[in-house]
Amino acid sequence: MAMVCLSDFEAYAKKYLPKIAWDFFAAGADDCSTRDENILAYKRIHFRPRMLRDVSMMDIRTKILGTEISFPVGIAPTGFHQLAWPDGEKSTARAAKAMNTCYIASTYSTCTLEEISAAAPGGLRWFQLYVHRNREVSKNLVQRAEASGFQALVLTADLPYTGRRRDDIRNGFRLPPHMKLKNLEGAFEVCRMSLLDASVTWNDIYWLRSLTQLPIIIKGILTKEDAKLAVRHGVQGIIVSNHGGRQLDGGLATIDALVEIVEAVQGRVEVYLDGGIRKGSDVLKALALGAKCVFIGRPALWGLAYKGEEGLQDVLRILQDEFRLSMALAGCASVSEIGPHLVQFSKL
């Protein structure tokens, strides 16, 4: 079976992963409308490509928070990578480093953040954080992340409670006994998301700021109002995200929310996006609409499921090839040439 595009990896993962694991990764909340909208929305954006521009020397590198990455696609935080591949997040870290891009490790990893760091020393990594009711748990994670060389904190804002994913309820989803939420061992006996603190507000950004020197990025913003609040509260970056459609069903596609957020932020912080990226041309559309970088969630898991770090590298390499080609065919030789003139929203 030739692996030619990300859908090939999806088909592989669907076929070979245990159903309960596939369902968990695939799950969206409720009817999965938002999960599916994330993808459909790209089809309503059309390119206006420019011709006869010198694209013989392509430069697809970009910088996020000042650090160069090989192309504007990183790995979004997702949990439980051992469900996809025995080495779990260690493989993810190695693949991201090999491809010279950024990996956002999840609090809900099945490896400790120290293991993740040790697996790929010197790789660019950010650490994703929830605020737990027991603030000491979160404080401890922040300090461990900083100590382990993670270069930014990504605070997830859209999960005061877990979304209702019907197949997980039907399957009675839980981690197999030999897998652990390693980052949280010792913090409490049984990790339950209900231990997350649903009372978190914008003021807690100041608390988080007091714990660390690391840049703070806020993930899960979908409106210009919240984007302005994020800037006012001093974050360094925003990830436009609806948690892959796993939280509030019926929300906007992230690519549709991006425009008003980029406009509201006016370049004061970097804006990233996740959700629905399946092709290099999706990346180009997101950058044209103002994203500095995008992150992939499920496709990274499909790559892991295929062949661990090697499979994830395959996924990233295909995206890289597709992105470079889309840029060239749209007439852009470097990321700095990408802009809103390249796209228009369908009247349909």
Added chain:
Amino acid sequence: MAMVCLSDFEAYAKKYLPKIAWDFFAAGADDCSTRDENILAYKRIHFRPRMLRDVSMMDIRTKILGTEISFPVGIAPTGFHQLAWPDGEKSTARAAKAMNTCYIASTYSTCTLEEISAAAPGGLRWFQLYVHRNREVSKNLVQRAEASGFQALVLTADLPYTGRRRDDIRNGFRLPPHMKLKNLEGAFEVCRMSLLDASVTWNDIYWLRSLTQLPIIIKGILTKEDAKLAVRHGVQGIIVSNHGGRQLDGGLATIDALVEIVEAVQGRVEVYLDGGIRKGSDVLKALALGAKCVFIGRPALWGLAYKGEEGLQDVLRILQDEFRLSMALAGCASVSEIGPHLVQFSKL
């Protein structure tokens, strides 16, 4: 079979109810366009959720006509509950009371309104009314409803004649011999809808007002023009409804009609809605667009068909959980925080 969402109850009811009963409950008029539009219209409304608001203490209660209910979802009037469960409307009344919400009992119940009252003393109940050609019939019903503790009258305005439901015609639908339109026994030998008075006009609201001290709610309004007439004629509430798509086929979805009605009414009376509610997020959308409360029709019947009052409680509990979660994920800790800023209509 895990009952995880309302569609699971629908599938159960379709499988286990006699075809003639399922068809009767499922029926829409003509091509069922409006019935289906009621549901599809929600997919064109997208949330603009707000993040980092304290949603640790969720309060989903609301008040309708001054009475508190546990959450803004009641039971819409539908007929012939014994077709779904032997105890019929008595089970419905018990479930509504157990869940502390409002049940609008239909004139075309297979239990008397006195039986309904006795089944769940103290529950919040409204009585749905048609105007019969023989006004004494209606007057008698009004007086019995008031005497039995019903707290409001709901006048159905959209049924001067019965809509053309093709499957009912094909099936030759009629009540089985052991079921009766109990409220109308004695009033006339055979109850036929053609005994309804098609000459009713707005002036008859005054006649109805003269019969009772109860608040009058008008059900079946779909335009701002009629909403203004309703206010001018002194009703206490409006239910935006197209009778579940069972009357005029080709009409607007109720959620699409809601906006102009809320705007026309300007808070002078409460506005409710029925039609197409299948998820907690649908409830949130309706409230965001100005509904004070919504009512479910077919889903209540599916719950009854599943396990009588217990099944209906399951349905209400799932809706409650979904609604609470949607509110929290949209950033609202109480019903009073819900507003039009939470939604936008899709450009598509």
Added chain:
Amino acid sequence: MAMVCLSDFEAYAKKYLPKIAWDFFAAGADDCSTRDENILAYKRIHFRPRMLRDVSMMDIRTKILGTEISFPVGIAPTGFHQLAWPDGEKSTARAAKAMNTCYIASTYSTCTLEEISAAAPGGLRWFQLYVHRNREVSKNLVQRAEASGFQALVLTADLPYTGRRRDDIRNGFRLPPHMKLKNLEGAFEVCRMSLLDASVTWNDIYWLRSLTQLPIIIKGILTKEDAKLAVRHGVQGIIVSNHGGRQLDGGLATIDALVEIVEAVQGRVEVYLDGGIRKGSDVLKALALGAKCVFIGRPALWGLAYKGEEGLQDVLRILQDEFRLSMALAGCASVSEIGPHLVQFSKL
């Protein structure tokens, strides 16, 4: 099999007619886009029904060119009725008379216009006309129609050449040997549409006027420009039509073209419509948008195919029942109360 709606007659005809006849009646030009659009367009128009208006006494009669008909639906001109039922157009004439509505007999009938007249004396009938290269043929038809009591002439403007109906080409469609284009016998040996005159222009209306005292109606108008020309050239009526999608594929649905034509004509002549009418509510939508009456083509043939004149009466009776009910449920007790306030075009 219960015949509950027009689609039931369609299914019957598809099942029992010879394929070549079914294909001929069903055919649209090219991809059949316009044929299908005629129907789909109604789904994008939504009612804004009014409540609590006295609809106890329903009057669905209307007048066309001063003559009363039982409801605003007539029989559009279609050819070759013997393909559907042995008695052909004689049955059609009888059914139209029995239902007290107007039948537009086609030049391409398989009965002579004299036979049609004799079959249902006193019925309201108009005669549809093409202009033949040999003008004597057309002149002769006009004179015969006038002599036989037809009360108006309907000049078809959209067939300078016959549309390309792929299935007819594949089937090698031709009339069976025992059927004849009776009106044209003797005029020429073999009737071919290529004998129609493609050079006809608006000036030929004056020629037609010179031949007859009958009102002239022009059929096939789809733009405001042509509607104004029609008025200027003194016709008495316009039928908005795209020939059931059998001529130019890719044209507008007739219900979508209606609005600009009604506006352009400003009541100076009556505007009718055919194409896509399948339900009583379609009739109501067309009238709300300004049509004085609509005409059915294929549904009439399905009725004939079912049971000849009796089947066609069934079709008309169902449409009548559906139309009366739709009017009542929309709050109109008589045709004069129908107006543009009753509908809105979907934003979608």
Added chain:
Amino acid sequence: MAMVCLSDFEAYAKKYLPKIAWDFFAAGADDCSTRDENILAYKRIHFRPRMLRDVSMMDIRTKILGTEISFPVGIAPTGFHQLAWPDGEKSTARAAKAMNTCYIASTYSTCTLEEISAAAPGGLRWFQLYVHRNREVSKNLVQRAEASGFQALVLTADLPYTGRRRDDIRNGFRLPPHMKLKNLEGAFEVCRMSLLDASVTWNDIYWLRSLTQLPIIIKGILTKEDAKLAVRHGVQGIIVSNHGGRQLDGGLATIDALVEIVEAVQGRVEVYLDGGIRKGSDVLKALALGAKCVFIGRPALWGLAYKGEEGLQDVLRILQDEFRLSMALAGCASVSEIGPHLVQFSKL
């Protein structure tokens, strides 16, 4: 099997061509969205046909760059015609000449341009050109084309790199050993598209101009900005094209891009279009929106696959019949009467 419309030829080719060849011709880039949009976009454009205009004498001829052709449809440049029919481009040239229209021969032909010329002396032919890294290769082709009687050069602007056509990658597509890129033999051992020069810019138009007296047409323009640049750089014509959806996926349909380009160009150069033409009415829509002529790619290959030059003539003849009929039914007797008043974009 009756060949009634272009889809019949498509079905034939799909059935009888080797899969690898069918896939190569059918391929679009990535998800094939743009390939499919090219066709779908026509369905959103509706005719506003005019009636009662004298269409007895139809003249469908037009001129491109001053040369008369029998109707405004030519053959777009596509490669590897021997994959469809043994005689390859020689058959194409003969069919185009027989039908008196223009054939744009591709650089990637499987016959030499001299063979193509010799196959149909005196036929109207243009030569399609890529700019190779080794400019001598391109210069040589230009000189040979001019010497062989080609009457214009068509510079393809949208292929600095080859689009990613998934099925070709899966199939490992390559020419069978007995076929050659004949025009490039001797120029280099193995022809690879990567030998194309991705550094070409607008200034290279001047270089091309210095090599030849032939008119220069630029193919692959999709925006008004590039159309203005093309005019400013002195080309004689523009082909609005997205390479049949084989290059940048996610781009506009060509018919949707046409309007802004025609407006930008303001008649200073001729504007042509390819992509998605499948019916005569598509040609009429493109001309109504300002194209001077359209070119067919895949349908020409289907015709070749059916019966070589005879099959291609069949395809052209059907298009001609359909176009003539569409024009007549829209009320235009000659190409000069076609204009934007004939069409409107669907609100949908």
